[in-house]
Amino acid sequence: MTVTLAQAPAPDDRPIERGLPTAGTIAQVVVAKYLNHMPLHRQAAHYARLGVLLATTTLYGWVEAAARDGYASSVEELEEGLNAIAVPVRDHTGGVIAALSVSGPVYRFTQERMREVTPDVVVAAAAISHRMASACRRSLRTSTGTW
DSSP: OOOOOOOOOOOOOOSSTTOSOOHHHHHHHHHHHHTSOOOHHHHHHHHHHTTOOOOHHHHHHHHHHHHHHTOEEEESSSSTTEEEEEEEEEOTTSOEEEEEEEEEETTTSOHHHHHHHHHHHHHHHHHHHHHHHHHHHHHHHHOOSOO
16 A cells, blocks of 8 residues: 655745745844844844854845835744734934834734735834934934034
């Protein structure tokens, strides 16, 4: 008797084609870098202590992917029962200075709901960024340059 086992391919819904990181992992790296001020080389060392070997250049690539997409999300990856979306808020130079985040329990903030609200969160973060950049430019124009 011959038994043949077949396994269906796993769904590839990862943000980086053929990559290992999930959106939540990328979100964790971005939050650690910009909100917790943890440089990528220190994050690589942290992951190495946990037995996960990641090059700083790999982490940089993940951050670039999040920047390209304009947001990062987490589906019960950082904390069981919690889903989240994070969108960068930028200053007048385009540098990330904060993040706008929406999170909630998985039973209320489902993946479907996350997909529905993500565009609104991206628009809101862009509006905040625009207002902050405008205020900064006004401040720079009126500044006397003295402290």
